[in-house]
Amino acid sequence: MEKTVVGKSYPRLDGPAKALGAAKYVADLKMPNMLYVKVLRSPHPHARIVRIDSSKAAALPGVRAVLSGQDCQAMLGLYLIDRPIFAIDKVRFVGEPVAAVAATSLRLAAQALALIAVEYELLPPVLDLATALAKDAPLVHEKLHEYAHIHNVFFPVPHTNISNHSKIRKGDVNLGFSQSDYVYEATYRVPQMQHVPIEAHGAVAQMDMTGKVTIWSGCQSPNAVRKLAAVAFNLPEGRIRVITPQVGGGFGGKAGIGIEGMVMALAMRVAPYPVRLILEREEVFCGTAVRQGLQATIKTGYTKEGRLLAQEADLIWDGGAYTEYGVNIVRAAAYSSAGPYDIAHLKTDSYCVYTNTPVGGPFRGFGMGELHWALEQQIDAIAAKLGMDPVAIRLQNAVCDGSTNATGEVLVGVGLSKCIEGAARLIGMDATPSERKPNHGKGLACMVKGPSTPGTAASSAFIKINEDGSINVTISSAEIGQGMQTVMAQIAAEELGLSMEMVHINTPDTDYSPYEWQTVASRITYSTGNAVQRAAREARGKLLAMASEKLESPPESLTIVRGVITRRDGIGPATSIKELALGLSLPTGAGRGGPVMGTGYFIPDGIHGMDPETGQTPKVTSHWTFGAQAAEVAVDIETGKVNVLRVSAVYDTGFVLNPLLALGQVEGGIMQGLSVALYEELQLSQGQVKNQSFVDYKIATAAELPEMLVGFVETPLDDGPYGARGFGEHTMVPTAPAIANAIFNAVGVRIVDLPITPEKVLAALRAKPK
């Protein structure tokens, strides 16, 4: 049937409210008698807390509560419960919350913080991976072996700093190397970096006098916040309500649970008054989750024709002080470690390593940006060694239908080659050398990613029909800028035969909106989209059943167009969704049926755990999405400065539900990827973040905007709504290696450590053999 709403460019539904300044974010909420929170943070990377004296702070007039790890022993964790709300017994990173104050004003709260006396006994800090992995290294977590975690999915190594070791053993890697003509090994590094949502993290919490807690949080995952808070505070989920207004950017930094634990603990002390914590920008840099660092050593065996036969990968992740969420990034990297290539023999060891640095966590791409920084330069370097075309070597090794990936899964519906060819064509990769300007170059990189969720990650949706014939679509996905609300509305409108202006959609409130696992993993279009589609179909079925009675025609003979229900052949009378919204009115004056609702749920089918020793499994994730980007750069050989002139991107998204919003995702991803490539790095000195402001931590501005060329391939996904796949995160994954490859093409130097600063480029140019 012809689609009328999906596949079309509708402006986002939340656009007008955001343009008018009417959209409400958590910092815009103001409640009577609200208390303000300030957090005392550790000045040391690793120290024992000898004593905390908060008596003077508590005695300050206007201070309503002071809490520290002495009063609150609650622990948080998504996959491994290792993170206290306030440091208990010792601090593990500079910026770790030690105590918090709730007072009648922010100024008073700040004054009170200065009155809290903490005595520390310094411990030897673990500030880098080498120290962390050394024999007899100081332990960041002495009780790692006691921490609750998901067994047989994550593998902590007791009495070490390794909180997870994920393995892949596919084929026989020694055989693969012995069959290879050449072996190439290189090491690539990615520093920790910040998500930098323009909205700082914030939450408000209030406990009423019955003990029910409400949390308003600018978070990605209201149900995860509720679940993890319920575990931490030993409360049933039904006694916690999480409301998520508009969220000013997430990128993974607001996934899982963050500062909500602190505000909830304080709210439980000062009931019935609400408490509010909005982080300062410097607290976002040092105190919230960052992208994990990575040191990747890749050894590749290949034939003289350029076929990859074997790969051994050591992926050592800097997980920071707590890895409750980060352990799963390490696992995802292991099972994705072949990248987008068909490699018969694979051995991967992916380690999550504790250090006394900021907490590592999910970041748009969930390890794939870091992994592909290594893999996509590795294959480029091999092409250069063989004198091969970088596009040709990728096409030769790219997975296709019937290929197996790192876990041995047989892939179907793979459109990778079309993405590579498309990105190469858009940027003009095949231009002859004579057309090249000096110190200009082009490079390409491709990528693969699947949603790294538990096999049980669920979505649900609820649709009710209003008296005016409009509908409310109720879900608990967070609108973090990705345009999810608009796409969900399009799906509901398509299924119910409504125009877009007849669809209303909510922001989450766990008391009223149905369950959603998390707004992460590029899974909302796919997973929630399926739930919304099913809910709409259920509502449609009920409407058509009533219409059938009213129009005296079987349901399958009927259709709904712009809310009007008629026979498909146009013969006979009509009714409408509006007329049937509250049930069927019979000519006798009686009624039948009732107000129409539709419900739908979705869990991906057949996700299977990995073999603990080999990582092999028939299906580790719901689906894979492939893409490629190519960059054109100009390198200033006097200064080392890299100017990114153009970037092309082609993704196989299965089906483009909204071209305008899809374009926005890709352009935004390219620019974030460019920013990561050239500028971003958390600069640490003795564990302390030195660049805690936008002056010192540069992100890309409009001044650095390259020309962007975007295309899509549509290889339908069997169980995606209209065939759609997730791709929001994927859009930034290959940008940095594409730029690095373009620099190599331009001036013959390869920068293997992010970011690509002018200093590194200049040093490489000077070291280059003449």
Next chain:
Amino acid sequence: MQRKIAFTVNQQQVEMVVDPFERLIDVLRERLDLTGTKEGCGGGECGACTVLLDGESVNSCLVLAVEIDGKAVRTVEGLSHYLELDELQQAFVNEGAIQCGFCTPGMLMSARALLDKNSEPTVADIREAISGNLCRCTGYERIVVAVSKAARPASALT
């Protein structure tokens, strides 16, 4: 020392007593509940809090309340005509210039300041005008397109 100040916000006359440490953004958000103006960094580095002060774009987190005495402030709430989006706001919506929306009010005010002075800006002019406004979502391209589109009808009128 507290001081009484008088100024206009979106053409409405306002008088209040302010503390010496109070900032313009606090006056707008906390005193007047005009929460359309966003605070992103508190240090004048991200542009989310951009408003117009006597027609010039300023970071409202860097302006002290006492400095606005006798001046005219325009915020994002002052762009629309009652509930109707102006052409710049409409262009932001139509062209996909908005994602999470947190930088949007500041972007709009920087763009407004540009268009008020230059009704036919070049792409370079637009990029320059918004280069002090950080956006982490859109990649800026749609914003540049939106400002260009909004400028065109205005230039056609003159």
